[in-house]
Amino acid sequence: MPGKSTSSHRPARPPGPRLPPLVQTLLFVRCRDRWFPRLRRTYGDVFSLDLAAPVRRPVVILARQEDVDEIFGGPVGVLHAGEGNAVLRPVMGDRSLLLADGDEHRRARRLLLPAFSGPALRAYEETMRTAAVAEVERWPVGQVFGAHRRMRDLTLEVISRLVLGVTAQERLAELRPLTRRLTDMGQLTMLGLSHPYLSRLRPWRRYLDVRRRLDALIDAQAADRRAAPDDGNDVLAHLLRATASPDGGGFGDAELRDQLVTLLLAGHETTATGLAWALHELSRHPEQLRRAQRAADEGDDAHLTAVVKETLRRRPVVYQVARCLTEPFTVAGYRLPRGTTVMPAIGLVHGDPARQERPDAFRPERFLDGRSPSPAWIPFGGGARRCPGAGFALLEATVVLREVLTRYDLRPDRPRPEASRSRQVTHVPARGARIVVSRRR
Secondary structure, X not given: XXXXXXXXXXXXXXXXXXXXXXXXXXXXXXXXXXXXXXXXXHHOOEEEEXXXXXXXXXEEEEOOHHHHHHHHOOOOOOEEHHHHOXXXXXXXXXXXXXXXXXXXXXXXXXXXXXXHXXXXXXXXXXXXXXXXXXXXXXXXXXXXXXXXXXXXXXXXXXXXXXXXXXXXXXXXXXXXXXXXXXXXXXXXXXXXXXXXXXXXXXXXXXXXXXXXXXXXXXXXXXXXXXXOOOOOOOHHHHHHHHHHOOOOOOOOHHHXXXXXXXXXXXXXXXXXXXXXXXXXXXXXXXXXXXXXXXXXHHOOHXXXXXXXXXXXXXXXXXXXXXXXXXXXXXXXXXXXXXXXXXXXXXXXXXXXXXXXXXXXXXXXXXXXXXOOOOOOOOOOOOHHHOOOOHHHHHHHHHHHHHHHHOOEEEEEOOOOOOOEEEEOOEEEEOOOOEEEEEEOO
């Protein structure tokens, strides 16, 4: 029987707030990074929610690392992440890796992983560096600007080139606004896309039209690359070679498109947000900024990567992930019924004082003591569903920080830290991570 057996179980449903489902849904959408810690203080490490959308089903939030480990390491046939991510289907596509479960997910992951291997990442680094230099040299010295927007422009450029292999300026000019429109979509709008009636109305119809236009552009890019195969090192080239291999088993056209859309949308937005938070934190911690600048000058990428990791611990871009139970499962002493959505709360695990010393402090050195990262560090998920692009994201963020910090001093536009704002599945700086840069002397 799946799950850990116990001699006696608690009630089938953990405690939770008794607010109307619509109110709980609005709180979840708008401010879960502030609401969840309050619920944890009230109800403990396991609590329930009643959400009105995207589907009405029991939701259980897990805040303790050991319980989260049970979910990440549990049977994938029982813990379906694809069903838990169903709200993303209209945006990412039916065959997206994020929506797949079981054999389909294993196959898609097997095809994608070589494009994110160590040798592949080393081949990507120079393109990342070149794009970073071109972007940061344009920054307005002495003026307040939003780092988040700048980082989004940069990471979109990087991922367009390294995932899709787009180098033609005309196609890049088409790609940029379509991608921005989809990533700027509000979470309530995204929830509405799952409802057939709403999808026929504005603004939902407009966003579906943007997705169709993006599909057509990516189809054209893939067709061009198939017609003129090359030895490129971008992700699309890796996937096309896998498709053309003698043993077959590669992606079909529709599946390839959905995987590329997923990498494009999810990959650039999450990395950009992590980088924006890193600049936000460094600008408000002068001592940590000086240490990071010294590391950038000396080529100490280990320290810069630690800055990125600490940023993702303190400011997780994705606050929680979801698994839908296909049959009853026991976790944290609760026997949860089939159909329950279980959500490991990454943000609560990262801020747990039982697992982190001074969790509210920005201390990159916690990742520099010679050990592997703390087990309470899961910004990319875990188990069989850990993000295959984690290495790509960490490398890109490290390269970008190196180019920023060798050139600039940073300061915030005001001392008070920015709050976070929920946008789709990410948590972004509410004011755009506003900073001022000056040339280092």
